[in-house]
Amino acid sequence: MTYQLYLGNRLYFSWSIAAYLMFNRFGLEDQVKTTIFRPESEAALRPMLADLAPARTLPTAITPEGAILNDSMAIAEELASRHPEIAFWPADPLARGTARALANEMHSSFGGLRGKWPVNLRTEFATVAPPEDIVAELNRLEEIWTHARKVTGVAGPWLCGDYSLVDAIYAPMATRLATYGFDTRPTTKAYVAAHLADPALRRWRAMGLANEAKLPAFEMPFEEVSWRGPSPMKAIAVDAGTPENNVCPYSGKEITHMLELDGRIFGFCNAFCRDKTLADPEAWPKFMALL
């Protein structure tokens, strides 16, 4: 069974992050073929999607039968119906209802944050004082995230127990709050930190850093500061040396590109495999197994 998944530039497209996580955080990565669109601006996207009609936005997923799911919640609910063996939603009815309520609120609300404070996985900015309309949305997020944790009694990092669709839906909001330093409220702070440390999100960001251009139309004119998530291990690209491994840890193919980490050299089958690893070595279990 293969799904086609169409997403936007990994650094800037918010709902695309959630859709990527819906497949890759829940073990469906082998059942999905992903295509990334890279418009210079959001306005330039529509003509690029002509072949996906009636879809006009990203993400869009196409089921094996050809149903076009051009909405994040449709993708979420369709995956949950099609894969009852996967815990997309919590099994407990109280947690499941709470998760669904919060996921749908994300989808229908927070227009101020979504409209004016674009997702940016490339960098973080010096803390910006949130304007008045945004303060109300930040307070609302703190309220509903605290509520979800309280009613479901969770001790772990996620909203309603184990990581579920509600967490995938809020992942781009969490990174957005980190990007502008809006993550000051206590529940928000801990929840944002959990997302920034999440290996699946770290892999998405690492692929973005490796493969996506900096696009002025998606950037804000603020001072850049270091990433608020875990600092990546320091590795550098090298042209010479003898790698410890014989084949690429991801593809098993012949080595053409190399990096150095802690004085040790490792090889990969192309620049992308090398560069996504350079961006965040710890995010890649197959590389870490090698290390």
Ligand SMILES: N[C@@H](CCC(=O)N[C@@H](CS)C(=O)NCC(=O)O)C(=O)O
């Ligand atoms: N309702 C859609 C919204 C998706 C959406 O607005 N995507 C933006 C990019 S993050 C987009 O495609 N914008 C281009 C446009 O509206 O023309 C969903 O939940 O997936």
